[in-house]
Every structure is written in C-alpha cells, then in structure tokens.
Amino acid sequence: MVHRTLTSVGIGALAAFVLAVGTVLGASPSVLWSQPNPGMLQASTMAVSWAPNGSLVATGLNDRWVRIRNATNGAQVREILQPHRSGGVVRVLFSNDSQFLAVGNASASTQFRVYQVSTGTFLGLIVAAVDAKGIVHYGVDAQLAGAPGGAGQLSRWRVADLPVSVTTGSGYDTITTRFQLSPNGAHETAISKSTVTVRRVSDGATLATLTGQSAAFSGNSGFLAVWKPSPSRTTLHRTSDYAAIRTINSPDPADHIGVSWSPSGLLVGAGYRPFIKPDGGWDQTGIVRFWRPVDGVLLKRYDSGLDIAVTSNVTFTTDATKFAVGLYNGTTVAAMS
Numbered sequence: 001m002v003h004r005t006l007t008s009v010g011i012g013a014l015a016a017f018v019l020a021v022g023t024v025l026g027a028s029p030s031v032l033w034s035q036p037n038p039g040m041l042q043a044s045t046m047a048v049s050w051a052p053n054g055s056l057v058a059t060g061l062n063d064r065w066v067r068i069r070n071a072t073n074g075a076q077v078r079e080i081l082q083p084h085r086s087g088g089v090v091r092v093l094f095s096n097d098s099q100f101l102a103v104g105n106a107s108a109s110t111q112f113r114v115y116q117v118s119t120g121t122f123l124g125l126i127v128a129a130v131d132a133k134g135i136v137h138y139g140v141d142a143q144l145a146g147a148p149g150g151a152g153q154l155s156r157w158r159v160a161d162l163p164v165s166v167t168t169g170s171g172y173d174t175i176t177t178r179f180q181l182s183p184n185g186a187h188e189t190a191i192s193k194s195t196v197t198v199r200r201v202s203d204g205a206t207l208a209t210l211t212g213q214s215a216a217f218s219g220n221s222g223f224l225a226v227w228k229p230s231p232s233r234t235t236l237h238r239t240s241d242y243a244a245i246r247t248i249n250s251p252d253p254a255d256h257i258g259v260s261w262s263p264s265g266l267l268v269g270a271g272y273r274p275f276i277k278p279d280g281g282w283d284q285t286g287i288v289r290f291w292r293p294v295d296g297v298l299l300k301r302y303d304s305g306l307d308i309a310v311t312s313n314v315t316f317t318t319d320a321t322k323f324a325v326g327l328y329n330g331t332t333v334a335a336m337s
Contacts, residue, residue, distance in 0.1 A: 028305035029288065029335035032322065033074035037330025039063050045326025047091045050315045051098040056117070057315070057324050058101055059332045060089025066103055068117065074334060080120050082113070091163070091313075095156045099149060102126055102162060109165040114144055114151050123147040126157065128164045128179075133204025134190055134197075136164055136179040160185070160217070184221040187239060191215060196226055198242060208242035210235075214258040218265065223293070225267055227259045234259055234267065236293060248296040255287060260313060262337065264320035266299065267291040272309035286310045286327055290337070300337075307331060
C-alpha cells in the first residue's frame with residue numbers, strides 16, 4: 001500500500017478536531033475511580049457511556065445488569081436488569097440531553113431499550129432495520145413514540161453511536177455483519193469476515209471495500225479509520241474518495257484493538273496485548289492508545305492497570321478530558337485522558 005501524506009485540506013480538517021496534548025508514554029492511566037462489578041456472577045463490562053452533561057456514567061455487563069454511576073466517584077445510583085435471555089448488554093448510550101438511556105442487548109441486536117434515567121422506567125424501543133440495499137434505518141415503536149419527555153424523537157439520539165448487528169446462516173455458515181452510520185448520516189460501514197464495505201446512504205451505492213476488523217468514522221465524518229492485525233495497524237481514509245492517506249502502526253505489532261475517535265479528534269485504540277511471560281507462558285494485558293491522526297504520533301500508551309482486556313468501547317466527557325472503559329473482570333475505570 002502506498003502511504004500518502006495528508007493534503008492541506010485534510011490537515012486543516014483534522015487539526016480543528018485535535019486537542020493539543022504532549023506526548024506521554026505511561027504504563028497506567030491516571031485513574032479517577034475504579035468500581036468492580038457488585039454482582040455475584042463473574043462478568044465483563046461490555047459497554048460504557050458518559051452522559052453529555054458530565055454527571056453520570058452508565059455501564060452494561062454480560063450478566064444483564066446496567067449500572068448508572070456518579071461520574072465523580074463511581075458510586076452506583078441506579079441499576080437496571082435486562083430481560084431474561086437477553087444475552088447480556090453490548091451497548092449503552094445516553095440521549096443528547098442526558099435524560100434517557102438506550103440499552104442494546106446481544107440477543108436483540110437491532111433493538112435498543114430506552115429508560116428514563118431519573119427513575120429507571122422502561123419507555124419503549126428504538127428499532128433498526130436493514131433494507132434491501134444494505135442500509136440501516138432507525139425508528140421507534142409505538143410505546144416509545146408516546147413516551148413522556150420526547151424520548152422517542154430520534155433527534156435526541158446520536159444514532160451513529162447505536163451500531164446494529166445482523167446474523168445470517170447457521171452453524172459454520174453463520175455470518176454476522178455490523179452496521180454503523182457516519183455521524184453526518186451520509187455514509188455507512190458494514191463489517192463482516194474482515195471486510196469493511198462502505199456505502200452511500202442515499203442510494204446504497206458501494207463507495208469502498210476495505211480489509212479490516214474494526215472501523216470508525218471521525219467526528220466530522222471526514223475520515224474513516226480501519227484497523228487490521230498481524231501486524232497491528234490502522235489506516236486512515238478520507239471519505240471524499242476513500243483514498244488511504246496514512247497508516248499508523250501500533251506500538252506493539254501484537255496489539256488487538258477496536259478503533260474509535262475522541263471528541264477532540266484523537267484516534268483511539270482499546271483492547272488487549274498478548275505477551276510471553278519470563279517463564280515462557282502466554283499472558284495478556286488490557287490496553288488503551290491515543291494517536292494524533294495528522295502525523296500518526298503516539299501520544300499516550302496505557303499497558304497496565306486494565307486487567308487482561310478492555311472489553312467495552314471507550315467513552316469520553318464532551319470536552320475529552322476524561323474517559324471511561326470496561327474491563328474483562330467486570331470493573332469500570334474512569335481516568336484522565
């Protein structure tokens with residue numbers, strides 16, 4: 001692959017989203033609070049969301065519990081149990097006004113249960129469907145449409161942060177495809193079997209077919225980051241033509257990450273890093289990385305204090321000064337960015 005430098009237009013667009021941070025290669029994040037899973041069962045934290053107003057952090061675990069915590073100290077303020085056989089929580093997202101919480105479960109991967117944050121009351125469903133052109137569309141059921149407070153108004157939600165998964169076939173022929181819209185709603189990624197298909201939402205036209213296991217649009221929808229392993233690296237594509245403009249290598253070629261973007265425009269990777277112990281055995285550690293996308297410089301590298309894997313998405317405060325992640329052992333950690 002030919003690595004191109006960013007165009008002057010690309011540099012300007014990205015620079016507007018980049019927070020000026022000095023390079024820090026630290027072993028552990030600066031932890032604000034760390035809260036273990038209070039449940040009796042062994043479980044992993046699979047989803048996190050920081051409320052836009054900064055007051056709360058929601059966590060979802062694969063033991064079916066959603067816990068809403070005080071963002072200052074991590075103290076639990078509310079817990080919500082998901083339905084029997086829901087398969088565990090895979091996504092949580094606060095509404096734009098922080099009044100409602102959408103919860104996605106593994107067994108209903110095209111639905112999101114909406115709750116009132118102040119009471120924990122179930123209000124109805126955000127539902128998604130993929131049309132014949134492969135484009136995902138969002139709507140609400142009748143119960144949510146009539147819910148008080150306008151929870152059913154899709155304008156209250158960042159639907160680009162509510163990816164859906166569709167599974168076809170069975171047994172060895174099972175294929176799962178993950179669909180996610182760009183923040184501006186113009187493009188969509190569909191990831192399946194290490195292939196990222198990019199489509200135009202207006203007509204379903206395929207704009208690019210890329211190799212990768214994780215992909216994320218930048219906040220301004222101007223760039224798409226695509227990660228692939230062996231060795232671990234992320235390629236940036238500009239969405240005007242999906243040309244590759246830079247490849248960013250992970251600090252360790254064995255890094256296994258999912259990619260995302262911070263609100264300030266930094267490229268973020270989180271997951272795990274396997275390694276060989278002094279006795280010759282294998283082990284792994286949870287990791288979080290922050291890169292400056294304009295030049296690919298690694299700004300921060302966290303390789304300890306994160307159990308054996310970061311198992312959730314990375315969520316941020318709106319000013320990007322703090323972030324939270326969920327860990328394999330069920331702990332939720334909030335830290336300084």
